[in-house]
């Protein structure tokens with residue numbers, strides 16, 4: 001038995017199988033490379049699902065976390081500490097507006113805070129939340145209630161929340177759904193778990209206008225798209241709009257768990273004393289990590305790297321012209337390779353055997369969300385290997401059919 005198989009046996013006996021059985025057991029990483037417990041190496045093209053923005057064991061992250069854990073690892077929110085204030089100031093500064101931050105420990109929790117903020121600001125007379133079909137906002141009960149994927153939501157109903165789902169990207173449907181009974185619209189600028197599906201140009205602007213007209217709040221979930229993933233600090237900045245509430249997590253901590261709910265303008269004051277809380281929220285170590293992520297993105301020009309390497313990856317994949325690939329979606333280092341038929345799982349498995357970690361985000365799409373530090377040479381190594389990966393996948397699929 002391999003070390004991976006031994007660990008999988010123990011995992012199967014001790015861990016709830018909510019993720020099924022993972023095919024890889026990782027031991028360590030450096031830069032964009034990770035090694036499994038049997039010593040095989042992989043180019044990490046998924047980055048812990050758009051989390052490991054600085055790759056693995058980045059010296060800036062190691063230094064910041066080590067220093068903070070050796071100084072003050074935890075405070076609770078009975079007291080304050082400077083790292084948390086500094087991070088809030090930096091995030092609001094990147095938005096170029098005024099606002100206030102509530103720190104949480106995950107994406108779902110950031111959205112729960114947004115949900116409570118909306119309730120507090122709008123009251124019971126506006127019970128309806130509008131959200132998109134195919135959206136993903138997290139697995140806790142509030143975040144799940146506004147998640148537009150029936151197969152993961154319906155088994156856990158009822159939620160006690162009145163949600164109106166609209167087809168993502170359909171401006172007229174959104175405008176029709178947002179009325180005087182509507183408290184807020186929850187949107188991702190680009191569906192992440194839904195398969196890296198960007199909103200059509202003008203969609204967010206139309207959502208902003210519909211919210212303004214109806215007196216609803218616009219909540220943008222940038223948990224996956226934010227912190228440089230698309231080559232901008234925040235994906236919505238490309239559309240030149242300002243949301244009322246912005247939620248962040250994934251890439252923010254570079255691998256340490258942290259989430260943020262930012263109330264912009266008036267929304268920054270909707271939640272008051274006693275309205276919300278989290279024992280670990282804004283933990284000093286997580287905040288130190290996030291500050292190191294922001295510093296490194298700025299210092300090393302990683303927004304430009306993200307835009308340049310992302311464009312090269314997308315163009316390189318399209319140029320292969322393989323019959324299994326119908327196109328490439330997404331922006332920056334956040335791409336979906338759209339496939340003919342349900343080839344996603346086969347392609348991800350074949351890529352793994354070839355030394356690349358990718359993710360079958362949908363049955364017919366493979367997601368790439370590598371560290372923002374990935375080099376052109378690393379991206380090129382995947383482009384060079386992809387024809388062989390696709391050919392091997394089509395053999396696997398043909399075998400399954402016969």
Ligand SMILES: *Cc1c(COP(=O)(O)O)cnc(C)c1O
Pocket residue numbers: 106107108109111136137138139188192193221222223224225249250
């Ligand atoms: C991952 C994700 C979440 C949930 O974040 P967790 O940290 O897993 O709770 C919410 N919204 C979006 C857009 C996400 O990609």
